[in-house]
Amino acid sequence: MIKLYGIAVSRTARPMWALEELGLPYQLETVDFRKGEHKQQEYLTLNPMGRIPALQDGDVFMTESLAITLYIAQRYGTGKLWPADEPSRARVLQWSLWAATEPEPVAYAMLKETNKKSDDQDIRALNASNANIKPLMDYLSIYLSQTPHLLGEAFSLADLNVAVVLDYASPRSKFDLSPWPSVAKWHEACHNRNAYQKLNQLRAAVPAV
Numbered sequence: 093m094i095k096l097y098g099i100a101v102s103r104t105a106r107p108m109w110a111l112e113e114l115g116l117p118y119q120l121e122t123v124d125f126r127k128g129e130h131k132q133q134e135y136l137t138l139n140p141m142g143r144i145p146a147l148q149d150g151d152v153f154m155t156e157s158l159a160i161t162l163y164i165a166q167r168y169g170t171g172k173l174w175p176a177d178e179p180s181r182a183r184v185l186q187w188s189l190w191a192a193t194e195p196e197p198v199a200y201a202m203l204k205e206t207n208k209k210s211d212d213q214d215i216r217a218l219n220a221s222n223a224n225i226k227p228l229m230d231y232l233s234i235y236l237s238q239t240p241h242l243l244g245e246a247f248s249l250a251d252l253n254v255a256v257v258l259d260y261a262s263p264r265s266k267f268d269l270s271p272w273p274s275v276a277k278w279h280e281a282c283h284n285r286n287a288y289q290k291l292n293q294l295r296a297a298v299p300a301v
């Protein structure tokens with residue numbers, strides 16, 4: 093059975109969402125970074141980088157959350173998360189690397205700033221003043237104002253990988269997506285998926301430290 097190392101309240105949620113979308117059984121091996129478990133020797137032997145998540149599937153061992161979702165989709169999700177045709181598959185790769193290299197650093201930095209603010213007005217001012225996120229949202233809008241998902245009609249791993257990174261800059265993290273209505277609508281639709289709802293239940297069940 094697939095083993096996933098990590099905890100739902102972390103980037104481990106990314107491959108968990110992909111596994112839930114495909115209804116694949118998996119075993120979550122809890123490595124709680126909030127308790128420093130990712131820096132203990134047992135885990136470092138598996139992943140010397142000391143970060144979560146990591147995946148073991150038979151003789152496949154790998155790290156990097158978005159690479160793991162790509163692996164899961166390619167191996168188990170053809171015709172579902174992983175499109176059957178080559179041009180669409182190329183675009184899943186494009187959007188996944190875009191997610192990792194463009195919005196990920198910007199949105200993560202925003203989330204860290206948002207977490208430092210206590211007041212809604214401060215957060216709104218922070219959102220309004222963040223010039224780095226605007227061109228990324230404008231770019232996404234070009235596609236999402238034409239089709240409901242990034243590759244067209246159907247939800248794919250391109251949506252999952254971009255949506256999960258944008259969770260750092262979304263109403264969940266008090267980011268106002270309303271200037272980009274098509275992005276807001278798409279993001280909400282991604283969050284309304286059964287697999288994402290299941291993921292939220294798993295996150296909610298994680299005890300606070």
Ligand SMILES: N[C@@H](CCC(=O)N[C@@H](CS)C(=O)NCC(=O)O)C(=O)O
Nearest residue numbers: 102103125142143144145156157158
């Ligand atoms: N690029 C990596 C980043 C992994 C990462 O930074 N994970 C965080 C949890 S979300 C972590 O392990 N943090 C603990 C630390 O950096 O010490 C990925 O996407 O998997």
